[in-house]
Amino acid sequence: MPVAASAIYFLNLRGDVLINRLYRDDVGGNMVDAFRMHIMQTKEMGTCPVRQIGGCSFFYMRISNVYFVIVVSSNANVACAFKFVVEAVALFKSYFGGAFDEDAIRNNFVLIYELLDEIMDFGYPQNLSPEILKLYITQEGVRSPFSSKQPLERAVPNATLQVTGAVGWRREGLVYKKNEVFLDIVESVNLLMSSKGSVLRCDVTGKILMKCFLSGMPDLKLGLNDKIGLEKESEMKSRPIKSGKTIELDDVTFHQCVNLTRFNTEKTVSFVPPDGEFELMKYRITEGVNLPFRVLPTIKELGRTRMEVNVKVKSVFGAKIFALGVVVKVPVPKQTAKTSFQVTSGKAKYNASIDSIVWKIRKFPGQTEATMSAEVELISTMVEKKSATRPPIQMEFQVPMFTASGLRVRFLKVWEKSGYNTVEWVRYITRAGSYEIRC
Amino acid sequence: MLPQMGAAAESLSKASSLVMRIGTDAHLYDDPDDVSIKPLLESRYDSEKVDALKRLLALIAQGADVSHFFPQVVKNVASHSLEVKKLVYLYLLHYAEKRQNEALLSINCFQKDLSDTNPLVRAWALRAMTGIRLHVVSPLILAAITKCARDPSPYVRKCAAYALPKLYNLHQEEISSLEQLVDVLLRDNSPAVVGSASVAFNAICPNNYPLISKHFKRLCEALPDVEEWSQIILIEILLRYTVARHGLVRESVLFSDVTHDSTFSSVMSRCYVEGHELWSGDGRGFEEVEMGTCKNEDVDLLLKCTAPLLWSQNSAVVLAAAGVHWIVGPAEEVKKIVKPILFLLRSSSVAKYVVLCNILAFAKAAPLLFDSFYEEFFISSSDSYQIKTIKLEILSTIATESSVPFIFGEFQDYIRDPDRRFVADTVAVIGFIAKQLAVLAGTCLEGLLKLVLSEPLVSGSYQIEEEDGVLVQAIISIKSILKQDPSSHEKVIVRLVRNLDRIKNSASRALIIWIFGEYSSMGDVIPKIAPTVLKYLAWSFHSDEVEAKLQILNTCAKVTAKTKGNNEDSTLFKKILNYILQLATFDQNYDVRDRARFIRNLMGNKTKNNLDIYRDLIESMFCTKPASSPYPSANIRVYLPGSLSQVVLHAAPGYTPLPKPGSAVIENPTGLNNSSDVDESEGSSPQYSTEDNRSGYDTGTEETSENGDYEETPLVNISEANVDQGQTSQNDMSNFVSTDLSEMMSRTALESWLDETPSFSNGSFGQSHSQNVSTSNARVSFNDRNFKLKPRKSHVLLEPANSDGLRISYSFSTEVSSVSPLLVCVDLLFENFAKETLRNINIRFEEASGNSISGPTDPVLEDSASMVSPDKIPTFPMEEIPLLSPNETVKRILQVRFQHHLLPLKLHILWNGKMHLGKLWPDIAYFLRPLSLDMNSFVEKEKQLPGMFECSRRCIFSDHLQELEQNEKISVNADKSLVVAHCFAVKILSSSNFYLVSMDMPVSLKPDDMSGLCLRFAGEVVNSSKPCLITVIAHGNLTEPLDVTVKLNSEDTVFGLNLLNRLVAIVQ
16 A cells, blocks of 8 residues: 555644644544654654654655654555655645745645645545646635746636546646747756865756646657667667767656656657646766866864865856856864955855855856965864864855756657647756765 | 746745735634634625635644534535535534534535536535545445446546545445446546556455456556556556466566575565565575466566656656566566666655665665665765665675775765764674675775774763764774684784773773684784783773673683693783782672682682683683674565565554465456456355356346446356345345435434444443544454463462371362352362372361351352252262372362352361361452353443442553563564553463453554553352453553553442452452
8 A cells, every 4th residue: 555644744843733634534633742752852853754653654854844744554655655745845835836834834724725635535645736736726825926827718616627537737728828838957966076176976967847838738749969869869760860969868757747658669758748837857967977166175274273274166167157156165163263264256254053164156157266265263172173074065056058967958849739839948057966075 | 947036036925925915814824713703604605604614724723623613514515615615525524523413414415516517516525425434324425436436527536436445444344346346447448547446446455356357458558647646556456466366477586696695585575475474584485486477478568567667757656666677577677677766866865765775675685786886875964864874784785896995985984974873884884894795804904993093082072972882883893804714814903902002992992802812812923912911901900891801801711721731821821810810809890700700710620630621611601792793684674665664674554465476366367257256355245155156057137237337247146046146136236326315324324323322332431431432443352362371379278297298289270060050169289298198088178167068158148149049059079089199199179169258168188087177268259150241242231230330440460561571582573562461361361260251452553552451351150140240441551560440340249349359469
């Protein structure tokens, strides 16, 4: 039996129940007390997401200042439960227009009750696609004014349902005046570099986000510059591969709408998209990663109470593009007393709560470099703790119009019976995942 | 989306949220009570109703009980506004069970809604109706589901499918009709409905393989289109079916050579199939199990259809699909699953934990699959401690000679991690890897040694305990590596020993001292340094802690014993040993003193001839290890991939292993014959049961199905079962397709009300009553009465000291006298301790006050036994024992009529012509005959004995603690609460003569909570033949003494009170 959740609770950080919904009567109402007693009030909180207390298992996840707790009384599919939590939170966010926190829950509690009634029946997860759910839900979420653009005729719940079996994620009869598709390729670079500058580990996880405002039942086909897809294509059209960079996608997963059988045989990504925003695919690349930044740290300890930190950051992407929101966090010892900085660009300050120097650069052009040198004074303590345990330097950044993997969208074809024209927008962005440099 | 957009949106939404807040429900949530809700509910306007209902929901969310609004809310169920309807349904679902009678009012409305034109309304009505869980209306629900299962809208049909498990949960009868509905829904065209139907299948009849066999091909093909949540279930069903039908696959990774550790994988496959509890741990293979091959069509199809799912976005689907390939896929293709599972590690951190748990199990069975992906398991600083340990364990299993340099390079960094607990684990893993790959032993030792010596040992700072943990772990790892090949690592030992003085931690010192002692006679260098080391140890002895002191004693003794010959070393050793022994004898610690004395005696008085014996003795004695590495855990626990059990590593309730391979024999796989399906199902209706007669006499009868949906006509068997077939099938039909709901409701409802009654009027005993009602779903009753009773307590009638060596002991027997029901049987045991034979032993009853034995009776007895004149039942004299030779024992049964249940009976004991007086003390607990009752008649009788016939007392029961402790040693998996209940029953049954009517165990939320354990005993009072009922209810936690309430119902109140006191004494 996969998830047959017996109850769902939303708790705030103090352990007050915000929302509870019992699906089965095999767990008592006091289970939430058990959760509070045995999980929230112990040190174990946040370490292991699956806990058993008594005959019941708790799967929990913290999202901003809310705990989402699923109580299960029997053997359940844990992976399924967590996937459900993630999806449900995404759904709530799409309804609330962004944040999922205590306030949002208070503002929308009736909606949440209604949603919980729809997305889980007797403990079994149901369709969580926001577009389809809008057909069932009578309550309206309190959304930010930046909600996505609405189709011309708003779905009226009273309308006869047109959820056909063929495409469970899209309803029929959508009409848009202007047919548009937005594609966002979002990549995050994970890097672990040794202090000597050699790459220990490096990969890119990317996802393709899509926003569709298309009428009718369109059939889409996406072409990327990935190696397998290109080879297959050239094989089928019996013509040699065009020159140009190809990349090898190591792993991919697709949204439910993608025809997997077709991908299996023809290696093409074809699908009927859901209306609105969704994540089309995720992928990972381990080879041929273009690192956007190089970091060269030098840390010198001058005696017992002083140290000198020098960090040089080099941008190695094209000169025409900029990185935004670059943050370099250089960890310093706990007993830091005083710091002084010199930076070539941006601002640096010492943040005592995370024990590091935070150096922020708002805009970082390509093919340039910036340095920061800091002097750190330490409180001399009785106990000399060896500096052997120094955490790595972390870095955050966003580089628009750059993909660390080199992935490019070659084409996006849209077919629909009525044969309308579509406008396609493609954007690329690369972010730092866990970008760490040991020092 | 894009960050700059997001940031802008955020600031704007902040600004607007102040404005927007007015339009939100937050004010309702914060003060739901600020207006009177009742008038709002009765308002004419929908908007006001909505407002009121929202307030009620807010109150529910905050935990308040607003069930008193039920009547007003129920009225609104007829509203035409969808919003009101939905909110009313939400309210109803919450309170229907509490207010059953009022909830019945809403049923009519649901019925009406079921034929609404809007499919949404139909679906909601069905869902609310099944959700309110009223036992009374289950026939109506069945009819509703039957109707909705053929609804034109797939959404409604889907709801109907999900309604089936709910109905099944509520009312576990009529399974066959539920199964038929599952069949109908599995046949549906819409994949969404098929998915939901598979959920229902799994809940209702997971072992009905014939049903799957009919649809197997279709289900496989529909698999990619089914909703992702149902995919998980459907994959599992198909996998179970395949295994049950075709057996395990011989080519699969579980049986192939890819596996590195063949024992592990065979254990794994056994665990999958048999579950952990059943697996006895013997090394039997799978010879007896039927094995299929992947060439099989079904297996092939399943693999083909699950392969694309490996790219699914839903991690649970990927895991389920991977599980299929793992279990039935051919070994060559199992590589396919590796990358997709590894990719799952990129999802959220909680999912990561779950996936890693599963990878660990896979990696243990087939490390070669993962060995080239070791980098995936490198630790990143954001991982939680649990994830880190699992990753380490995986790394240790998949490390190969080629990857180990990189892994060790990583470990270099881990060792500097601030989390010392994690460092200790890393060190343990290094030891483990070095043990497996002998080539690396040298490098590992070098590294570990460096760690041991470089640790900031002098630091007296924070984290000192964790720091020590690392040190101890490092030395343990060194020790375990040394054990592999001690002679080649002599230098390591020497270096360790040389640094002994620097190491202050006593556990580490003890370990090093042990290592030295263990290998002291090996190699060239160690024996040379031995005298110096011993001298050092002798010097440091007084400042060491107990742990190290004990090891010093052991080591000295070992070294001394191992030195052969009579050179100067050996005399030196003896001197040192004596010195240390001297010191130890006056140590403050008992253990050290004891050890010293022990060694002194062992070593001290040896003469020439028994020298060798002592030496051997010493050597074998001191081979004890000071501490053993906790790594790796020896016991293998494997559960099906993806299950909760695999994550928590014990069978969670409801865990079912794979079916026995090849267990499903499907006679007619084409599935045209309905009868064979029903045969397999649990609740097969009687007309199908005589399947052997099917052959020649089959007649097809049309089932009068409402919509005529059946493509096939079920074959009904007409043979001997002819007569009752008529009735049952009619009955069946009416339940299944009856349209006359009101008529049906009246009939069945009445029946179920009648059924219900006893449990409500259950008891005058408040506690048991409430317990019964509230935990009615979570209670286990036992019919197993095979208790191993303890020997009955025996009392001494005659001591040998004052009776020429004759000893008579007696115990009360549970046997019922064959002569008269008023007599109590007593077992007498005669033993002769004298050197001479005793003759003519006999026992007579004293004729008190000149009357016969059965003479005057006490008042209580007199009136109760007045119907049977006491004079008519003589006490049977005992059969005389003519001869009792020395050390002989003889048993006799004495049938006694006690006149009073507290006063002793005086006896004359005769032997060798002498006479002695003896007193036979009664045991009131045996003045009963077991009264065999069933639960219902017990409850009935209990009801007849209220008020003054009832008495109860409380006491403490603590016997089970001991029992649990013993059990702990034997088996870890035993259900503790069962043990306690058992212990309880044994306790009472072995010292009284009762019949155990029932033993109810709470299935409680906390495993240790025993509250609600309820045992019922029944007996009949010997003298009055009146029933006497005992109810024992326990409260409290099983790890502590239980608080027990013993309640007794009996007409014979004086007897009852005395019995109660006795029982309390027994229990305590």
